[in-house]
Amino acid sequence: MNSPPIHELTDRARGVFRILVESYLDSGAPVGSRTISRISGLNLSPASIRNVMQDLEELGLLAAPHTSAGRMPTEIGLRLFVDGMMQANEPSAEERAAIEARAGEGGPIEEALANTASALSGLSACAGMVLVPKREPVVRQFGFAPLGGDRALAVLVGTDGSIENRVVDLPAGMDPASLQQAANYLSATLSGLTLGEARARIDREIRAERAALDSAARTLVERGLALWSEDSGHRPVLIVRGQARLIDTAAAEDLDRVRQLLDELEGKEEIARLLDSARDGEATRIFIGSENKLFALSGSSVIAKPVRALDGRVVGVVGVIGPTRLNYARVVPMVDFTAATMARLLG
CATH class of the missing domain: 3.30.450.40 (GAF domain)
Structure with missing residues (x-):
């Protein structure tokens, strides 16, 4: 059900509705006609206010809980209030x-x-x-810790003190010496770079055959940086x-x-x-x-x-x-x- 445009409500209905919604948002409790008559300044009797509230209920703007004689705004009523009547209060x-x-x-x-x-x-x-x-960390240090089998934990320490971990698959035949070689190379070569910059540099180094890495370490470096960059960019x-x-x-x-x-x-x-x-x-x-x-x-x-x-x-x-x-x-x-x-x- 759509709410009626605010201009289609009478001045009396707008006044009662605004006061009822503001009172409800303040207290969280249904609001009765006597409460509105005391605080509204509308010069309306409780009986007249009840008639207006009944009209607003028939429009779908108010609801009457079973346990109370008062009314509370429906979601449609709240939407009408927020879009057409709310007066914002700037933060102090x-x-x-x-x-x-x-x-x-x-x-x-x-x-x-x-x-x-x-x-x-x-x-x-x-x-x-x-x-x-996800912001790309600026690399300060890389490390690898064997997890057993064909997996290792890659640890990246950022210049801001952040620490992130990823589990990477190890190339076949990767030994502890090659794992340490890869970590040392990454830390020495990539410190001060973002992951995107690091990956671009590694690509250039490997294409130019300047990377002092054995085959297994080279594969791990490429695989690890690719995994890290993709995950960081999409999360x-x-x-x-x-x-x-x-x-x-x-x-x-x-x-x-x-x-x-x-x-x-x-x-x-x-x-x-x-x-x-x-x-x-x-x-x-x-x-x-x-x-x-x-x-x-x-x-x-x-x-x-x-x-x-x-x-x-x-x-x-x-x-x-x-x-x-x-x-x-x-x-x-x-x-x-x-x-x-x-x-x-x-x-």
């Missing part, structure tokens, strides 16, 4: 400073991104999420922080929903695809409840914003996930500001 100076401070704590880039996601989570009372393409980094914030007092009343949401957060590939769908837009994307199949069962909302470098390239996506009753007017600008902060971080 303290909130902006908190996000910038966590982003600027230094260390490896993934640590800075994780800190940024944690700051966003804490300020929004949601789970914070960051998706960025995005997804960071999720603050899942525990999704279990609040209101959520405790609906443990099945919370359990479902936490299960969904385990499916990081699905979340990565969801966030990636926000890359093409200029504005912040808001997915409310069943509008996105991934979180349809848990009744959750996702707010996501692409992160753009100064040259316009999309270098990541930042967002939050929380209950559909989250404070959109406060959280949407907070996600926008975090995206701008990340843009400076990722360059």
